[in-house]
Amino acid sequence: MILDAVSRWLEREVRPHVKKLDQADEYPESMVEQMKELGLFGATIPEQYGGLGLNATTYAKVIGKIASVWMSLTGVINSHLIMSACVQRIGTDAQKEKFLAKFASGEIRGGLALTEPDAGTDLQAIRTSAKKDGDSYVINGTKMWITNGIHGSCFALLVKTDSTIEPRHKGMSMFLVEKGPGFEASRKLKKLGYNGVDSAELVFDNFRVSGDNLLGGEEGKGLQTALSGLELGRINIAARGCGLAEAALMDSLRYAQQRETMGKPIAQHQAIQLKLGEMSTRVRAAKLLTYDAAKIYDSGQRCDMEAGMAKYFASEAAVTNSMEAMRIHGGNSYSKEYNVERYFRDAPLMCIGEGTNEIQLMIIAKQMLERHPV
Numbered sequence: 153m154i155l156d157a158v159s160r161w162l163e164r165e166v167r168p169h170v171k172k173l174d175q176a177d178e179y180p181e182s183m184v185e186q187m188k189e190l191g192l193f194g195a196t197i198p199e200q201y202g203g204l205g206l207n208a209t210t211y212a213k214v215i216g217k218i219a220s221v222w223m224s225l226t227g228v229i230n231s232h233l234i235m236s237a238c239v240q241r242i243g244t245d246a247q248k249e250k251f252l253a254k255f256a257s258g259e260i261r262g263g264l265a266l267t268e269p270d271a272g273t274d275l276q277a278i279r280t281s282a283k284k285d286g287d288s289y290v291i292n293g294t295k296m297w298i299t300n301g302i303h304g305s306c307f308a309l310l311v312k313t314d315s316t317i318e319p320r321h322k323g324m325s326m327f328l329v330e331k332g333p334g335f336e337a338s339r340k341l342k343k344l345g346y347n348g349v350d351s352a353e354l355v356f357d358n359f360r361v362s363g364d365n366l367l368g369g370e371e372g373k374g375l376q377t378a379l380s381g382l383e384l385g386r387i388n389i390a391a392r393g394c395g396l397a398e399a400a401l402m403d404s405l406r407y408a409q410q411r412e413t414m415g416k417p418i419a420q421h422q423a424i425q426l427k428l429g430e431m432s433t434r435v436r437a438a439k440l441l442t443y444d445a446a447k448i449y450d451s452g453q454r455c456d457m458e459a460g461m462a463k464y465f466a467s468e469a470a471v472t473n474s475m476e477a478m479r480i481h482g483g484n485s486y487s488k489e490y491n492v493e494r495y496f497r498d499a500p501l502m503c504i505g506e507g508t509n510e511i512q513l514m515i516i517a518k519q520m521l522e523r524h525p526v
């Protein structure tokens with residue numbers, strides 16, 4: 153039912169407006185309101201808090217569908233849901249009661265703030281600090297590339313509560329922070345693609361937050377919380393990759409049957425057929441890997457290797473298929489009249505976000521070596 157509702161909404165309310173919003177890099181206000189009505193801000197939040205309580209498999213299908221029409225919209229909900237997942241996983245009962253229903257309805261929206269100007273992959277090198285002062289903490293530092301940074305109001309923020317302790321992760325904690333004096337989005341970042349959704353720099357200047365907002369009520373759980381959200385996050389990125397790779401394929405199948413050279417549709421030239429064959433296989437393989445990882449996740453088993461494989465393969469499939477779609481569309485691929493130039497700009501982000509593909513390959517190799525020792 154949810155997939156049907158999302159498909160109808162995409163065709164009626166999203167597809168006709170994507171080109172304009174993408175090219176103007178304009179925030180999709182009305183679509184965000186419609187996503188609230190569809191319940192998407194609560195997609196993976198339990199029903200007891202008013203969410204849809206979807207499992208990872210259904211969620212991946214929803215995300216794939218949305219990404220096949222406009223990938224940017226998936227960022228608006230996914231970063232928000234990773235923030236919610238942090239609360240669901242380690243939040244105290246009081247934190248769950250205070251935030252989850254408002255997250256599910258979309259009344260409070262936000263995201264996850266981990267990355268800093270000098271620390272992305274190496275999260276233990278972050279410098280944003282939270283110093284205890286009575287019943288509250290004072291936060292100073294800068295976060296970079298934060299999705300929903302301008303239009304969101306609440307973020308799961310990774311900080312150092314102790315920068316001297318070893319191992320370093322023991323000094324890392326996570327807070328739920330809502331914008332107020334001392335916490336602002338200082339600028340919207342200009343990007344190659346992923347337009348419409350805002351990516352921002354967040355600055356904390358002696359920002360005071362209540363100790364009640366320390367997630368889990370205990371210092372030292374921050375990195376673990378951030379990393380544990382990544383399995384679902386990677387399945388989400390894999391699903392976005394599937395959606396983009398499929399969109400590039402479907403546009404190419406259509407174009408190749410309409411465009412003629414040498415007296416026949418280009419789809420009848422073997423060179424184009426080889427591309428279509430490879431593109432189709434990539435889409436199918438990416439989907440199977442993604443649904444496989446989601447199924448393992450839903451069964452409650454560890455799936456970092458499978459999620460890594462799905463994320464790696466599906467994101468590379470999106471990059472390759474968007475490039476192949478460009479070649480099939482010839483000169484028209486370079487035109488803003490067609491969608492393929494957008495796929496080509498949006499796809500590389502999937503190789504970077506939620507852990508770069510280089511890191512995914514290292515995770516996969518590490519697991520394989522552990523499973524097959526000599």
Ligand SMILES: Cc1cc2nc3c(=O)[nH]c(=O)nc-3n(C[C@H](O)[C@H](O)[C@H](O)COP(=O)(O)OP(=O)(O)OC[C@H]3O[C@@H](n4cnc5c(N)ncnc54)[C@H](O)[C@@H]3O)c2cc1C
Pocket residue numbers: 231263264265266267270271272273274296297298299300343346351501504505506507508509510511
């Ligand atoms: C549009 C966009 C939206 C984003 N949204 C968010 C968000 O909402 N929240 C958030 O917190 N972050 C967000 N990010 C940040 C993103 O998660 C980071 O950019 C990503 O984790 C990579 O970190 P980095 O840019 O610091 O690259 P680096 O860590 O500097 O990596 C550079 C290169 O070195 C490689 N590398 C690094 N370490 C190793 C290693 N140990 N072994 C092998 N290779 C290595 C990497 O694979 C990469 O190829 C976003 C980024 C973008 C571009």
